[in-house]
Amino acid sequence: MGNDPPMTDEAFRATVRGWLADNLAGEFAPLAGRGGPGHEHEFVAERMAWERRLGEGHWIGLGWPAEDGGRGLPWSQQAIFHQEYARAGGPGRIGHMSEQLLAPALLTFGTPGQKARFLPGIASGTEVWCQGYSEPDAGSDLAAVRTRAELRDGEWHLHGQKVWTSLAHIADWCFVLARTDPHAERHRGLSYLLVPMRQPGVTVRPIRQLTGTSEFNEVFFDDARTDASAIIGAPGDGWRVAMGTLGFERGVSTIGQQAGFQREFEEVLGQARRTGALADPEIAGRVTDAWIGLQVMRYTVQATLGASGSGGTASAGLPDPVAPGTEANIVKLLWSPWRQRLGELAVDVAGPDATLTGPGYELSDSQRLFLFGRAETIYGGSVEIQRNIIAERGLGLPRG
Ligand SMILES: Cc1cc2nc3c(=O)[nH]c(=O)nc-3n(C[C@H](O)[C@H](O)[C@H](O)COP(=O)(O)OP(=O)(O)OC[C@H]3O[C@@H](n4cnc5c(N)ncnc54)[C@H](O)[C@@H]3O)c2cc1C
Numbered sequence: 001m002g003n004d005p006p007m008t009d010e011a012f013r014a015t016v017r018g019w020l021a022d023n024l025a026g027e028f029a030p031l032a033g034r035g036g037p038g039h040e041h042e043f044v045a046e047r048m049a050w051e052r053r054l055g056e057g058h059w060i061g062l063g064w065p066a067e068d069g070g071r072g073l074p075w076s077q078q079a080i081f082h083q084e085y086a087r088a089g090g091p092g093r094i095g096h097m098s099e100q101l102l103a104p105a106l107l108t109f110g111t112p113g114q115k116a117r118f119l120p121g122i123a124s125g126t127e128v129w130c131q132g133y134s135e136p137d138a139g140s141d142l143a144a145v146r147t148r149a150e151l152r153d154g155e156w157h158l159h160g161q162k163v164w165t166s167l168a169h170i171a172d173w174c175f176v177l178a179r180t181d182p183h184a185e186r187h188r189g190l191s192y193l194l195v196p197m198r199q200p201g202v203t204v205r206p207i208r209q210l211t212g213t214s215e216f217n218e219v220f221f222d223d224a225r226t227d228a229s230a231i232i233g234a235p236g237d238g239w240r241v242a243m244g245t246l247g248f249e250r251g252v253s254t255i256g257q258q259a260g261f262q263r264e265f266e267e268v269l270g271q272a273r274r275t276g277a278l279a280d281p282e283i284a285g286r287v288t289d290a291w292i293g294l295q296v297m298r299y300t301v302q303a304t305l306g307a308s309g310s311g312g313t314a315s316a317g318l319p320d321p322v323a324p325g326t327e328a329n330i331v332k333l334l335w336s337p338w339r340q341r342l343g344e345l346a347v348d349v350a351g352p353d354a355t356l357t358g359p360g361y362e363l364s365d366s367q368r369l370f371l372f373g374r375a376e377t378i379y380g381g382s383v384e385i386q387r388n389i390i391a392e393r394g395l396g397l398p399r400g
Contacts, residue, residue, distance in 0.1 A: 012077045013084060019057055020088040028053065036092025036260070037379075038372030040215035043091065044170060051095045051125030060099055061123045063252065064107060068115055069123045078252045086259030094167065096253070098122045098129040102175050104248040105192075109232050109241050118194070121172075130171035132162040132195070132219060133242065139164075140385050142177070143186040143239065147221060149178040149193055151235075154228050156180075156193055158201070158221040164379070168204045168217040171197050176221075177242050180235050190238035192245075194230040201225060210371045211363060249328060249380060254301050261297070261335065264342060264369065265290055271366070272349045286345050293338045297331070304331055326394035329386040336376040336383060343373035 007015065024032060028050055034042040054060050062078045064070020073081075093099070103122050106115050121127030138144040147160025158178055168174065174195045181189035197204070201224030206214035233241040269287060277283045304327035346366035347354035354366055363371070377383045391397040 007077075009076055009080060012073075013080050016081050016084040017088070019059070020084060020090065023053055023057065024088055024090065031091040032089035033263070034091050035094070037215075037375070038211060038368050039092060040167065041213040044094070047091050047094050048125075048128070048170070050091055051093070051128075053125070054095075055123055055125035058123075060095065060125060061103060061119070064103065064119070064123075068107060069119050075252060079255045082253055082256030083259055086256040086263065089263070090256075094128055094170070095122065095125055097131050097167070098127065100251055100253050101131060101245050101248055102129045104251065105175070105232060105241060105245045108244060109192075113229070114194075114232065118173075127172045128167065128170055130165050130168045130174045130197070131245075132165055132168075132174040132176035134164045135161060136163050140382060142242070143190070145177050145179055145190060147176065147178045148182065149176075149180050149191065151180070151228055155225045156195075156228065156230065158193070158195060158224040158226070160221050162219040162221075164207070164216045165204075165219045166216045166379075168197065168219050169206060169214070173197060174219070175232075175245070177238055180238075184236060187239040188236055190242070191235045192232045192238040192241040193226055194232065195221075195224055195226045199224060210374060211368055246381075247328070254304075254331065257335070258294075258298055258301055261339065261342075262294060264339075265294055267365065268342060268346045268349055271346070275349060275351065277349045277351070283345070283348060286341070286348075290338070290342055290345060293334070293341075297334050297338065300327075300331055300334060304328070326390045329381075329389045329394075332380060333383055333386045333390070336380075339369075339376045340373035343370035346370060 028046065031043055031046055031050055035047050051060075058071060059081065061068075061070035062073045062081055063075070064072070066072040099122055103119060106118055110118075118127070122129070132147075133142060133145075135145055135147060138146065147158060147162065149156045149158045151157075156178075158176065160178070162168075162174075162176070165174070174197055176193045176195050177190055178193055179189050180191040183189070195202070201222050203220040203222065205218045205220070207216055207218060208214050209216075268290070272278045272283060272287055278287065343366075347370045350364065350366045353364070354370070357363075357367075381389075392399055
């Protein structure tokens, strides 16, 4: 895919809107608004097919350089795509980690051979990636990773366990943080390996969540193998690549996330109107607070992306990974408790219906939002860790 002929933002918006209207129809119509955190169990096969449809339309990798198979679109048009996608009710992206985490890592730290091997599978929506960082004793303290990898006969051999690995049960590949030098100091002995999931040395066990479904897993490596070349950066350089990867989480897709929150808010507001719950001043106050929270997030995200969208890799829609500020931490600290509170509001608005449960009972969206809300302040770095980072890096306070 070469560089598209330049289009005005208005024309581009109309193109995106038209494509989504034409394609989020027929077999894909039931996917509108489905999937995403808390709903990852929904329409999995159909959403995988949707990824491929997005790939066929060249809607994956919009900001990647044309020579790497992207469209080289400016940041403003990537933002438009995400806005329109959320507005149309585009389903939660199974390829989120592939496109938003691994692809930027490959573009920034990968070799030409790695880019040529792995970017096409991401761009076509045919290869799904998961993130293998956390372990039973290495979550917030990620440098404590114990999964080990040893280079023998042209292959890395992996032994160890990962946990909370989202979508590992459907992923083709995993980007794994592993210890390759047991003698080096904590952060120094780690490497960033690309490991195929479908092999005898990998076992995936689902973890059942409060919602009754499983979107994350335990992953066991028992002499799992990957080629010697499947390492991003040098051996021992994994910490830098892993942290760079996390830095990409504040990318332009945050715009779509915000639009999704807006839609969830409107659903809760709509239900509050229908049930008469707004007559209760306490509920009305919480609805107002939720709306204010949305505005605060919107302005913060605009300022954040503005700050990171001005140069370096950001010109390709990729924030600079080596000099991350604390903007992403602030945004996470705003949205995660906000969405948790929205879930609490949603069940209060639903009233006694929210307590319904039982065998074979399908949770309502309000119940799911409420129950999954417990995870919001944990994944992607807990709120306590976000505060620590802001305090230490942003304010220069002493380490706790
Ligand atoms: C829905 C979901 C999806 C996830 N998906 C993935 C995934 O795909 N891949 C992956 O690798 N991981 C994933 N995770 C794991 C996630 O990154 C970790 O849960 C998170 O980093 C916290 O680590 P932990 O669970 O080990 O908790 P711990 O680190 O043990 O923390 C427990 C509590 O102690 C607090 N705490 C810990 N250290 C400090 C400190 N220094 N100062 C103050 N408080 C502290 C924490 O904030 C937390 O409240 C996912 C988690 C969830 C909930």
